[in-house]
Amino acid sequence: MHRQLAVVFTIVFVDLVGFGIVLPLMPAFASTYGIAPVAIGVLVTAFSLLQLLASPLWGALSDRIGRRPVLLIGLAGSTLSYLLFAAAHGFWMLLASRIVAGSMGATVGVAQAYVADITPPERRAQSLGILGAAFGLGFILGPALGGVLYSHSHSAAGLGAAAFCGANVLAAFLWLPETGQHLGRRRGTRIAFGPVAASLAATFLLISAFAVIHVSLPLIAQHEVGLSPRRLGMLFAFSGLISAIVQGGVVGRIAPTVGEARLATVGALLMASGLLLFPGSHTIGHLYAALALLSMGSAAAHPAILAAISRVATSQQQGSALGLAQTAASLGRIAGPLVAGSLYGAFGHAAAFGAGAGLALLGAIATGFIPRSRLGAENKAAPA
Numbered sequence: 001m002h003r004q005l006a007v008v009f010t011i012v013f014v015d016l017v018g019f020g021i022v023l024p025l026m027p028a029f030a031s032t033y034g035i036a037p038v039a040i041g042v043l044v045t046a047f048s049l050l051q052l053l054a055s056p057l058w059g060a061l062s063d064r065i066g067r068r069p070v071l072l073i074g075l076a077g078s079t080l081s082y083l084l085f086a087a088a089h090g091f092w093m094l095l096a097s098r099i100v101a102g103s104m105g106a107t108v109g110v111a112q113a114y115v116a117d118i119t120p121p122e123r124r125a126q127s128l129g130i131l132g133a134a135f136g137l138g139f140i141l142g143p144a145l146g147g148v149l150y151s152h153s154h155s156a157a158g159l160g161a162a163a164f165c166g167a168n169v170l171a172a173f174l175w176l177p178e179t180g181q182h183l184g185r186r187r188g189t190r191i192a193f194g195p196v197a198a199s200l201a202a203t204f205l206l207i208s209a210f211a212v213i214h215v216s217l218p219l220i221a222q223h224e225v226g227l228s229p230r231r232l233g234m235l236f237a238f239s240g241l242i243s244a245i246v247q248g249g250v251v252g253r254i255a256p257t258v259g260e261a262r263l264a265t266v267g268a269l270l271m272a273s274g275l276l277l278f279p280g281s282h283t284i285g286h287l288y289a290a291l292a293l294l295s296m297g298s299a300a301a302h303p304a305i306l307a308a309i310s311r312v313a314t315s316q317q318q319g320s321a322l323g324l325a326q327t328a329a330s331l332g333r334i335a336g337p338l339v340a341g342s343l344y345g346a347f348g349h350a351a352a353f354g355a356g357a358g359l360a361l362l363g364a365i366a367t368g369f370i371p372r373s374r375l376g377a378e379n380k381a382a383p384a
Contacts (some may be wrong), residue, residue, distance in 0.1 A: 007175050011135055012111055012133040014168045015078065018161035019141015022085055022214035035091050044099050050102025054331035059109045059323020065317055067114040068178045070107060072116040075172055077104025079165040086158025097149050109326040113318035116310040125260050125307035126252025130305050133248030143233065191321045195312040198369035199305050202264060203328040205363035207273055210298050211336025212356030220349045225284055238288060239295045246299035260304040261370040268364035269302025275357040279350040308370045
């Protein structure tokens with residue numbers, strides 16, 4: 001693994017460990033202070049909304065002033081958000097922590113742009129897949145650590161996450177250099193919307209499809225299969241493990257042969273297949289089989305789409321382009337649970353998962369319009 005890619009992988013992994021420590025605890029912690037379910041929904045939505053708004057701004061800023069300073073600002077802000085969580089004893093402090101976390105956590109697109117800067121176009125799907133594996137692994141370890149820390153107190157969980165993120169700031173400051181494209185450069189250019197429109201539409205549709213399970217899977221697991229919260233947590237950890245394996249080891253081998261657009265289409269179809277299997281799941285084995293298909297498809301499609309977006313952006317546009325991708329993803333994380341919750345309550349779980357499959361199929365259609373042309377030499381990154 002390229003040294004800079006290894007550093008970014010570690011930084012993203014540790015950041016997601018901190019994120020995973022706090023996020024699953026938020027609803028339970030809020031309820032202990034008598035915060036109403038609708039207000040808990042506001043806390044969860046605030047994070048995604050701020051990410052949606054901030055992602056393109058962070059990306060454009062990184063095109064102008066460089067990736068390194070923006071990543072350092074984001075990591076420092078995330079540390080602050082966890083300290084606010086540790087000190088919170090009511091709704092408003094929790095909301096402040098979520099607002100800061102959402103706005104500062106929007107640097108995900110900048111980390112992806114950093115990877116695009118240091119990787120040749122033909123290897124970007126592989127490198128972005130490795131970065132995606134860091135997300136999956138971090139979100140496996142984070143909730144497990146959070147459960148242990150939360151057994152002592154919510155403050156311990158918040159301080160633990162802050163410690164992880166604070167160490168990350170120091171590591172990035174010491175070992176993360178600026179990319180060659182941005183040394184001494186202070187001018188970015190805007191990305192044209194047309195060449196990335198299909199990729200952004202596919203991102204929104206496929207993230208929306210996957211996010212259906214955030215509402216529907218816990219309900220079907222509890223009511224149809226009778227899983228305990230602990231076994232449900234293992235189910236989500238299994239999804240993260242599958243995602244890490246596919247993104248870290250499979251995508252890089254397949255993408256150069258079939259191309260990013262075709263890989264994204266195959267991933268979308270796998271997602272639709274997995275979502276269609278959920279309504280007939282009456283045993284834990286069926287749930288694992290459906291979730292495996294869904295997770296494999298999502299893990300294949302997402303880095304492939306990101307690589308396709310990076311191909312049509314110059315080195316001065318990577319932050320803006322991948323920031324737009326994060327905005328589309330944030331919209332999907334808002335839309336998917338809303339669709340699932342509405343349909344599940346009105347028509348049952350089959351309608352919710354069926355809608356998710358429909359979104360995935362629309363996403364497969366959108367991937368068919370992703371440009372397949374290669375970049376010219378002027379757009380290529382320095383070899384890794």
